[in-house]
Amino acid sequence: MNFDKIIDFELNIENKLSQLSIVSGVNTWHHLVELVSSLPYGRNENRYDLSLVLKEKKGTCSSKHAFLREIAIENNQENIKLILGLYKMDNQNTPRIGDELVKNSIDYIPEAHCYLKIGDKRVDITTESSSFTKIEKSLIKEIEIQPNQVSEFKVNYHKNYLKDWIPENNISYNFNELWAIRE
Numbered sequence: 001m002n003f004d005k006i007i008d009f010e011l012n013i014e015n016k017l018s019q020l021s022i023v024s025g026v027n028t029w030h031h032l033v034e035l036v037s038s039l040p041y042g043r044n045e046n047r048y049d050l051s052l053v054l055k056e057k058k059g060t061c062s063s064k065h066a067f068l069r070e071i072a073i074e075n076n077q078e079n080i081k082l083i084l085g086l087y088k089m090d091n092q093n094t095p096r097i098g099d100e101l102v103k104n105s106i107d108y109i110p111e112a113h114c115y116l117k118i119g120d121k122r123v124d125i126t127t128e129s130s131s132f133t134k135i136e137k138s139l140i141k142e143i144e145i146q147p148n149q150v151s152e153f154k155v156n157y158h159k160n161y162l163k164d165w166i167p168e169n170n171i172s173y174n175f176n177e178l179w180a181i182r183e
Contacts, residue, residue: 006118015074024054036064037125047151061126062150065114070147081117085142086110087135109182110165112158
């Protein structure tokens, strides 16, 4: 991934997460984004502690992007936003779920995904191979959130959306069944 054309800045050593990054050998935003995108996908021990992305050397779309947004806040980079998007997860944009959808006769399931918006460009750094273009055409809606909202708020927002979406779209599964299928 090449993010240096979007934005780069030196990290401020006086702030908590920026300081942790610098101690880890990372001094610039560009280098931090490269590092975070190279970390394996995995849930952190405590979803409220964003420092665990670096300490445990892993993270999800939520924790990685929330961590980066918090670093941006610490460094007065207000043009870097944390976005919660809902998209139509199907076998085209998320091949691993394809068999489950076909088996259950479902075209798609609305899925919640976090990413950054830098200026007017959407950036997904979940993994080194992540690209927002994979879900761009399937985007249903998006909202800006704060880093502390990637835990409970994101899950509740997603669940509430699905609870409304099921009857509106005459889905033959109840919420618990649909949630189990997407898991």
